Amino acid sequence: MCAPPHGRAGICATLGGVTSASARPRTPAFSVPPRLIATDLDGTLLRDDKSVSERTIAALAAAEAAGIEVFFVTGRPARWMDVVSDHVHGHGLAICGNGAAVVDLHGDAGGHRFVKIRALEPASALDVVHTLRAAAPGTSFAVERTGGLHHEPTYPPLQLDPGESVAPAEKLLAEDSDVADQPVLKLLAHHPTLVPDEFLTLARAHAADKAAITRSSPSALLEISGPGVSKASTLALCCAERGITPQEVVAFGDMPNDVEMLTWAGTSYAMGNAHPDVLAVASGHTVANNEDGVAIVIEEILAGL
Known part of the structure; x- marks a missing residue:
């Protein structure tokens, strides 16, 4: 999501007769071991106060330590990425602007550097x-x-x-x-x-x-x-460069700009606070962003490796 300063209006979806905020994650089976985690930020990885919880920080670090790359895939521009720049390990890359740019958050002089640009004419x-x-x-x-x-x-x-x-x-x-x-x-x-x-x-x-x-x-x-530019299409380019197939990708999101990415990824999770269109296409559901839904699934993935 490209977050406005006043936060998100709550979206309450119902899963299995209980509100999504209290629903337990629904986890699909993995056909192959995951090699890359792609996660949206606002409403997904970040809590509503735009913080990254200690549990989430630990889960991201553990995933990278286990050899699973983590990509932040967001509508945010690169200049709004300071909140997570310390949590991109190794490669330092993030997909910003709904796929319009791939950015090295560990770029020159402590700032970011554009690695790939898919411009709108x-x-x-x-x-x-x-x-x-x-x-x-x-x-x-x-x-x-x-x-x-x-x-x-x-x-x-x-x-x-x-x-x-x-x-x-x-x-x-x-x-x-x-x-x-x-x-x-x-x-x-x-x-x-x-x-x-x-x-x-x-x-x-x-x-x-x-x-x-x-x-x-x-x-x-x-x-x-630009035509054909989305989180999914740019993530697909980044994965192809790494020899990673869609089946080896786990994706997380909450809003319409995540739908293509969640459809493309072999395994996908809608947050408990997700838009109905996201709930409809994701192969799995987790709890809301304020309940560390992404971290919970990463922990389950690592436990099963």
Whole structure:
């Protein structure tokens, strides 16, 4: 999830007649030993206060010590990764921006370094802007580039940091923009009154042929990437480079931007607080993020090795 500063509205799903917050994990059988764990952050690995619990820290370290790579796969931009940068062991890599970038969190001078960028072409982004303005009047936009966020004057303060510049989308995406040399990672679209899932459905109906459109916020905020760019497709590229098959991947998530990744992975877990679409596609269920659902499953995996 690309987390807004005010946290997530709670989603209570029902599993087996009890609320998901109190349900025990449902664990599928592993056809092959896992070689990589891919986990979303907000609403999944992180607790609602954006902390990583001591139990989770220990589980991640134990997985890496057992030879299982851990990849954080998030909608967050790289600059929001400080909360977990100390817990990426060995390779130091994370997938950010819903697959738009692979980032080395142990990069130069203590900062991050972009390893792979799957950009959204500015012309395509502008085409989506015009399409959504017509389909959903009142939509405002922000542009996430490698160097920071830029947004329209009417775009609300949903992000964890202020925008680098404020201007209409046409100017933000112009070829002569001051930051035109920085690739566009995501286009963000916000609507003040539409229900989040309705906004997603509407946007996909009008612009799915132009870009990949998803959501992870409790507000009507859409995250728009280049065609074919998703957490799943970039994770697949990273795994192919390592000779890791989907059957050797265990994935965790909670929101619509995780659906493709959970479907792709050989074994997948929906958090107890997950969106209904996530609960529907995951092969396993665990407890909520505030109950260390990811750590519980990792512990079970390691116990079975």
